[in-house]
Amino acid sequence: MTIRLPRSGVRARTTLIAVVVLTLALALANVMVIVLLSWSLDKATTQDARSAGRQVANELAKQGTRDLTPSDVASSGDAASMIQVLDANGVPVASDPAIVGYPALTPARPVPGQDVVETTTIRVNGSKQDYRLVVRGVNGPGGPYTVISARSLAPVTEASTRLTLLLGLAAVPMLAISAFAGYRAVGSALKPVEQMRRTVAEISTRDLSLRVGLPPGNDEVHRLATTLNSMLDRLASTQEAQRRFVADASHELRSPLNTITTALEVSEHHPETMSTGELLGVVSQETARLRELVDDLLLLARTDDATDNPVRTEVDLDDLAHAEAERARAGVKLRVEIRTEPAKVRGNAAQLRRAIRNLVDNAREHTHGQIRVCTYTMDGMAVVEVSDDGPGVPPADQERIFERFVRRDDSRQRRVGGSTGLGLAIVAGIAARHGGRARYVNVADEEYPGAHFRIELPLEVAA
Structure with missing residues (x-):
């Protein structure tokens, strides 16, 4: 058995469409904001890694690894920022304490003066994290060297996730308020239409004098009311014409019938005043008039019938x-x-x-x-x-x-x-x-x- 759900009203459908459109608009706006934020944070992370790597590279270019201290490559104590220095053979000669003993973080070996930017996953302190690597080639005493500056992308991911959650939570009350406001607004806009419906429902076929009120303005609702009143005017005019037509037709039909009735009564009560031949002549003539009138009425009915489509x-x-x-x-x-x-x-x-x-x-x-x-x-x-x-x-x-x-x-x-x-x-x-x-x-x-x-x-x- 098929169950058909009743169709929702205009207010509900309009509100639903408005909420769907607003949801799509908010989703698009949120995606754009999140993408822009992620791009900005990602760019800032890359720039921070490049700046830290260049500081170490400048020291290597002047003095090589002779005066390079652990503090020059050490981070702030966590794994968010790390630096690794490789010699000409790719062997680490200085590393952040978090990655001491690690092999080279990347096989990239750019020529001196150039940077290579990569994203890779590194296991640090027992957990894997994504890092942005800026690899720079340096030519200095005892060199060349390769400086690898790494910045964790976890803050970028965390910020994007929090912003997504925040925007999603903010969108829920916004959509609820918009749905409520839209539902009330549509109801207010349709109130004149409901008033017109009630007025039209009160109009009977016997009295078409009632008209719907014209709402202010020159919008679609005002034009609808004008059209309804015009239609009621046409219906009233058609009804009046129909009544006149019926009355005229009744009068026309009554005339020959009265003549036939009178002739029959005269023939019955005063046969000496009207012969059978005269009676037949009167009846025949008036019957012909009746037939002509009925034929004309039928033809008029066919010309008025829009569904009658004779062969052309x-x-x-x-x-x-x-x-x-x-x-x-x-x-x-x-x-x-x-x-x-x-x-x-x-x-x-x-x-x-x-x-x-x-x-x-x-x-x-x-x-x-x-x-x-x-x-x-x-x-x-x-x-x-x-x-x-x-x-x-x-x-x-x-x-x-x-x-x-x-x-x-x-x-x-x-x-x-x-x-x-x-x-x-x-x-x-x-x-x-x-x-x-x-x-x-x-x-x-x-x-x-x-x-x-x-x-x-x-x-x-x-x-």
Whole structure:
């Protein structure tokens, strides 16, 4: 059985990361300090050995070993500092009392005037120690000679060890204090976020009027609060639009249902006032209105659904526009002008055909006798434009004409097969799903002084 430990929170993870980084930084700093100290002590030890050896070498250069006394090579009584003098054959002629009787400490024999620095291990007083040797060649009476000055490295090692222990002990409380301070600091920084979380948790789907407070400053937390409020504004706007949509849809559905119910009641209670044929005509007409409304609602739902990805292919907008214009021309006595230029886009042909058909049907519904259907390209966009010679759209309605269940005043007569108030909303939704837009344009055109609607879609780029 696998046991999964719960993930730690942001405060704990942030504090842990900070402590790890601080630990690495302290370790690096401590290593540098210890290395520098060891290097400095090592250099000083070598310099001390060289100085002591040169003093003896100067005496040998002047008088040889004739006046060389034991005190000249004797240390302070311990094995930390020792000197050994060798003759030309490498035999010790004078040695520190600690190493009397020892053979030569090193086989190095530098020429007179030169030094050789070595590190070796020597057993003195029953224990082995590392020594720094400075070997110097001397040319004097009875010479040449070799002076070996040795300095123990134990003080260097001991100092480095003590400093390492001291720095390690000092780092423990430093890390503990840093962890505590970091944990509190992160908690203080996240306090506004926790307040925002509590505020958002109190917001219900029925009331989206509550907003999170904006913390001072212009940092990431402030921008997060601003983003949350913007999201809540969008949710509230979407909720209000959804409520209006449901209310409008309910009203639209109620109207044909009321008409059918009234006709049935009249036929049942007053059969002499309505024949069976008249009843069937009313029911058939209102049922068609219901079917049209339901189909439009389903299509709008699909255009709003971001997960709905219909098959997209290369589509010739000019062919679709030409076909819909010919359909409008064949349906009623209407003058239809067709001006199509090649315009290729990538999209779903069925949806694009529905969008163009809605614009053509809208123009047919409001025209006085002629409409125009055009396709062309402009600024990297494929454009479908449908114009009519009707009353046009008042400036106050030109922005909201693409909203759902919005009708122009003259459309309330439902002259051409009725209107659900969703046709232009469907056009806008399909255009948006294809990366374009639908819009109303004001065009000074004497022949077509009415409405001018456009669908603008990105052109298909040739591979």
